[in-house]
Amino acid sequence: MSIDRRSFLKISAGAAALGGAGFRPVRSDAQDKRTLVVAWDTDIDTLDPAQFKAIGGYVTIANCYDTPIAWKVQPIQGKPGFALAQPAQWEGAVAESWAMERDGATVVLKVRQGLKFSSGRPVTAQAVKYCFDRGLQSPGYMRLLFPSLIGVKSPEQFEVRDEHTFAMRMEQPNPMAMDILALSNNAIMDPDEVKAHATQGDPWAAEWLKRNIAGIGPYRLVKNEPGVEIELEATKNYWRPEPYFQRVVLKFVPNEADRVLLLKRKAIDMVVGRPGLSPKNVKSLEGEQGLKVFNVPDTTCHYLAMNQQRAPFNNVKVRQAINYAIPIQALMPSVLFGYATQMKSPLPHLTPGYTGNLSPYKHDIEKARQLMKEADVKTPSPVKLAVRVGYVTHEQAAVWLQRELEKIGFKVEIVKETDATFRQVAIKGDHELSIESWQSWVNDPWYHLNFLMHSRSKFTNASFYSNPVLDKIIDESLSETNPDRRLGNARVAQKILIDDAVWGFLWYDSWTRVMKTDITGIEKRWDTFERYYGARRA
Amino acid sequence: MGFGGYLLRRLLLAVPTLAGVTVISFALTYLLPGNPALVKAGALATPDVVRDIERQMGLDRPVHVQYWRYVSGLLHGDLGESSSTGRPVLVDFRQRVPATLELTLASLFVAVAIGVPLGVLSAVHRDSLLDHVSRLLGVGGVAMPSFWTGLLLLYVFFYLLGVAPPPLGRLAADVSPPTRLTGLYVIDAALTANGAALVSALHHLMLPALTLGFAVMAPLTRMVRATMLEILESDYVKAAWAAGLPRRRVVYGDALRNALIPVITVLGVIFGFLMAGNVVVEMVFAWPGLGHYAVTSLMTKDPGPIQSFVLFVAVMYVFVNLGVDLLYGLADPRIRLR
Numbered sequence A: 001m002s003i004d005r006r007s008f009l010k011i012s013a014g015a016a017a018l019g020g021a022g023f024r025p026v027r028s029d030a031q032d033k034r035t036l037v038v039a040w041d042t043d044i045d046t047l048d049p050a051q052f053k054a055i056g057g058y059v060t061i062a063n064c065y066d067t068p069i070a071w072k073v074q075p076i077q078g079k080p081g082f083a084l085a086q087p088a089q090w091e092g093a094v095a096e097s098w099a100m101e102r103d104g105a106t107v108v109l110k111v112r113q114g115l116k117f118s119s120g121r122p123v124t125a126q127a128v129k130y131c132f133d134r135g136l137q138s139p140g141y142m143r144l145l146f147p148s149l150i151g152v153k154s155p156e157q158f159e160v161r162d163e164h165t166f167a168m169r170m171e172q173p174n175p176m177a178m179d180i181l182a183l184s185n186n187a188i189m190d191p192d193e194v195k196a197h198a199t200q201g202d203p204w205a206a207e208w209l210k211r212n213i214a215g216i217g218p219y220r221l222v223k224n225e226p227g228v229e230i231e232l233e234a235t236k237n238y239w240r241p242e243p244y245f246q247r248v249v250l251k252f253v254p255n256e257a258d259r260v261l262l263l264k265r266k267a268i269d270m271v272v273g274r275p276g277l278s279p280k281n282v283k284s285l286e287g288e289q290g291l292k293v294f295n296v297p298d299t300t301c302h303y304l305a306m307n308q309q310r311a312p313f314n315n316v317k318v319r320q321a322i323n324y325a326i327p328i329q330a331l332m333p334s335v336l337f338g339y340a341t342q343m344k345s346p347l348p349h350l351t352p353g354y355t356g357n358l359s360p361y362k363h364d365i366e367k368a369r370q371l372m373k374e375a376d377v378k379t380p381s382p383v384k385l386a387v388r389v390g391y392v393t394h395e396q397a398a399v400w401l402q403r404e405l406e407k408i409g410f411k412v413e414i415v416k417e418t419d420a421t422f423r424q425v426a427i428k429g430d431h432e433l434s435i436e437s438w439q440s441w442v443n444d445p446w447y448h449l450n451f452l453m454h455s456r457s458k459f460t461n462a463s464f465y466s467n468p469v470l471d472k473i474i475d476e477s478l479s480e481t482n483p484d485r486r487l488g489n490a491r492v493a494q495k496i497l498i499d500d501a502v503w504g505f506l507w508y509d510s511w512t513r514v515m516k517t518d519i520t521g522i523e524k525r526w527d528t529f530e531r532y533y534g535a536r537r538a
Numbered sequence B: 001m002g003f004g005g006y007l008l009r010r011l012l013l014a015v016p017t018l019a020g021v022t023v024i025s026f027a028l029t030y031l032l033p034g035n036p037a038l039v040k041a042g043a044l045a046t047p048d049v050v051r052d053i054e055r056q057m058g059l060d061r062p063v064h065v066q067y068w069r070y071v072s073g074l075l076h077g078d079l080g081e082s083s084s085t086g087r088p089v090l091v092d093f094r095q096r097v098p099a100t101l102e103l104t105l106a107s108l109f110v111a112v113a114i115g116v117p118l119g120v121l122s123a124v125h126r127d128s129l130l131d132h133v134s135r136l137l138g139v140g141g142v143a144m145p146s147f148w149t150g151l152l153l154l155y156v157f158f159y160l161l162g163v164a165p166p167p168l169g170r171l172a173a174d175v176s177p178p179t180r181l182t183g184l185y186v187i188d189a190a191l192t193a194n195g196a197a198l199v200s201a202l203h204h205l206m207l208p209a210l211t212l213g214f215a216v217m218a219p220l221t222r223m224v225r226a227t228m229l230e231i232l233e234s235d236y237v238k239a240a241w242a243a244g245l246p247r248r249r250v251v252y253g254d255a256l257r258n259a260l261i262p263v264i265t266v267l268g269v270i271f272g273f274l275m276a277g278n279v280v281v282e283m284v285f286a287w288p289g290l291g292h293y294a295v296t297s298l299m300t301k302d303p304g305p306i307q308s309f310v311l312f313v314a315v316m317y318v319f320v321n322l323g324v325d326l327l328y329g330l331a332d333p334r335i336r337l338r
Helices: A005-020 A055-064 A125-137 A141-150 A177-181 A191-196 A256-264 A279-285 A316-325 A328-334 A365-375 A392-407 A419-428 A445-453 A468-477 A483-499 B003-031 B036-041 B047-057 B063-075 B089-124 B129-143 B146-160 B185-191 B195-232 B235-242 B247-277 B279-284 B290-300 B303-331
Strands: A035-040 A069-076 A079-092 A095-101 A106-111 A158-162 A165-169 A219-225 A229-234 A247-252 A291-306 A340-342 A381-388 A410-417 A433-438 A503-516 A522-524
Touching (some): A035 A256, A079 A291, A106 A125, A125 A158, A141 A177, A141 A445, A279 A291, A279 A503, A291 A316, A316 A392, A328 A340, A328 A503, A365 A392, A410 A419, A433 A445, A445 A468, A445 A483, A503 A522, B003 B063, B036 B047, B089 B195, B089 B290, B129 B195, B146 B279, B195 B279, B279 B290, B290 B303
Parallel strands (some): A381 A410
Antiparallel strands (some): A219 A229, A229 A247, A291 A433, A291 A503, A340 A503
């Protein structure tokens, strides 16, 4: 039977109605030049500088709050438009200068004259003290970092000398002090504003600060719609010259394929996040007309944690065998597309003290088999390899590892776990093998090793490595001020850890950002999160 | 018993169902592996910090105390807080439910507007080219994963042709949302005569609604076709033909109306399915609905949002089923509501 006229008309009308809406020209991308549009996939979890966990929280805080001092960035040779933080280089922010007393055991900060909070109240040394007191006493990161790393345990150690002079007295000199002062957690906020929102049960106004910003910084948060967008607006009468971008819009785009399409279509300026784009997609955008890729080595470590509380991973020969079985020369091009560096030490390769020539490990299945034989492991040895859902490079690397480990006598089952499950299982010591990642905000060997290798770091020492000799070296070196000894000890520690094959050494990420060619002034600091103050459109 | 009584009885019957659902949704988050306090504590967590957070979240209390806390919170309108957005779950839901509802209704509209006529035509012109094409479309809709259809549509209409908006939510960047009445942008814009918002909202709704509508159209078309075929063979339709009633009245008046009852059931099921299950399409179009929110919460085992989501879906099904039953009465006068 054929289609009669009436049905034909109906179908056509229906189709036209549906299609009609589509064929309307889209407004061109001619956005305001002074607006930066960025895509990412994170929300603000909290705006409390002591407590944020999500990238959305961190980036918003880093752009809306100034810290006492900041990591200084320098242009990179051969990469115009980009800048990078350098080890042991800082610049004044809320504090215009700093000085050391008692051989570096006291840091004195001179608060910049004439700074005002948005309320009009002046920024004083009292305000700085209030923020440090809060960090030390309210729940969050600083309560952990101050006492354990730089020996600041009581608010009395924060001292107001006069209206514009603040001093922090540590128990002894500590080379990490400046880096710790530069963390965004030390955001300077208006004490009167915060106190006004404190309650009996919440003396530090953590509840109010979750959703409000009470500080001084280049941008202010004007819109926070989770799952849609965050909008930052340049602060009026900011103490530094106004930023080029008057508005920064961070669009929530959960699907990576969309982020790629948006870039290709130039509907956004840049993709950020960790990682905003997988290595494969970054590669595909290299050379794309109108886009550029910024790519520098970074300190994020990816490693195979081997639970040393469990057989056979309590046997150093097995751990060494696994290191010889890691197909790093295949992972580099096939999983990481070159945006990574081979890990040759538990320390990041950009960290002072890093020694890259201690590791004997390379892909050598014969050697690995030999070591397995010496270890006398009954094969096939069944083992579970845990990875987090959504960590694309980990999921892919796991498949490569599975194949190689099976060659040396393991029977590997890959287990994918959600974040919550992964962490719980890891902490209970129920992972056998797992792919972990870590990025140290403070670029210091002892900050790094203290969290990852010290036997007291229960929740972050994912391999459950326990070595009293190393513990002692870490304890002694945390506050070692003699640079030769500090870095010399780092070499000793690396030797111990590499000989002990503490991890399966995988790779360090590169920090990559893909953006329109006219965007410049992109800066990478040690915490990897961007500040948009220096960004411009050429 | 009148209509009011019927409604009241149905609503009362829903109470034990919902009470049961609270137990299930609570048990679900309680028994699932993973510790939300660990996620909340962050990378540098120590055992002390995690214990503090557990105490704060009440996770250290016995299970019946935790359940009671949850239920009493619920009765006071406190659904807990989301650890990914830092806001009360109720606020998040207020923003996201209308987004999901708008997309669901629009895709249902697409599915009905194409699916029902297609089913009728396929039945009337059985084994014709149109029938085959409709079957092909149906199979395609079911077989093609919607993230793929969505990406394909985006690729063609956004990237290549540039006629669709970028997948950046519900409105263009330079259009502000209409005054909130229902939270459904299309309806709010229409009611407040906000032309710019209406155009932008429809424009942004177009591709996701097509993607989702296409995915659920198939069962609808099949159902309409099958029922129509049966009915067209029935005695009363034959009698109507014999009596010389106009073709249009027989097909669309008598036959279609009788074919609608199972269709309404299917529509109810599809509606529920769309409200609770369009995670993928929401992800592909960065549609700020419930789907992605629920998934994120599951990954971090965030109890407030998960429990609220399960409860929301349950409540919705109760009302959808009620709505379906009421519609039966309209479609078939023989059905009495009792």
